[in-house]
Amino acid sequence: MPNAPDWRALLRAARPLLPAPALLTGGSGRLGQELRQLLPELLAPARDELDILDPGEWLEHERPRLIIHAAAFTDVAAAEKQRDECWAINVHGTRRLARAAAACGAFFILISTDYVFSGDEGGYREDDTPGPVRNHYALSKLAAEEAARAALPPGRLLVIRTSFRAREWPHARAFTDLHTSQDYIDRLAPQLALAACLAERMPFDTVHIAGPRRSSFELARERRPDVQPASRLEAPVDLPADVSLDTSRWLAFIREQAMLLG
DSSP states (O other): OTTOOOHHHHHHHHGGGSOSSEEEESTTSHHHHHHHHHOTTSBOOOTTTOOTTSOHHHHHHHOOSEEEEOOOOOOHHHHTTOHHHHHIIIIIHHHHHHHHHHHHTOEEEEEEEGGGBOSSSOOBOTTSOOBOOSSHHHHHHHHHHHHHHHHSOTTSEEEEEEOEEOSSOOOSEEESSOEEOOEEHHHHHHHHHHHHHHGGGOSSSEEEOOOOOEEHHHHHHTTOTTOEEEOGGGSSSOOOSBOOBOOHHHHHHHHHHHHHHO
């Protein structure tokens, strides 16, 4: 990204603004591990400590001021066969956690996905109409967004749509006909941590935080030059052609905050 902000410097400046205590669900996941390194003060209970399907007692005891909900069923192909499990985690879990957050007055951040869009056009803005979705995972995340909006009062929710990969491309092949704003987690995690620190300052309830538009093949070649081309039509699940996200809202907000943070 040309002239990209120094995300880590901004995070250092904004970190004192992170509400405390702050809860992170999904702390053992790919994003969760990165956020815990960047924001070690986060409470990140294991699954056997906090059940997102029954979170009330835990939240009532700890009373977090901020909840970052990153726990999710994210295996797109597996979601087609494990629909009930996917729905329980992504929809029922989000709804119950959001209701518990509302009850204890916590600000709620939901980590969502670019897959809520059809992928017919690309360059999606936050106010663009989602759907029609291409697979069950996408449907569950879109339903999760609406469940969170229904559960929380105005000004107490931020939906972050994003898409991230592990630090290294894990496959021998990559799709040339799937365009995305997906980026590597070490690039996106500082931005997502920064968003958590500044969430209560945002004058909107949805924001896109992602990388520049390119094909999955182009993204893969950045860290695996020997990757071979493939087509999304070979995938075991229906995948969208272009789910790239417009991130201008996020970048404009950060330019404004950078001046305030010094």
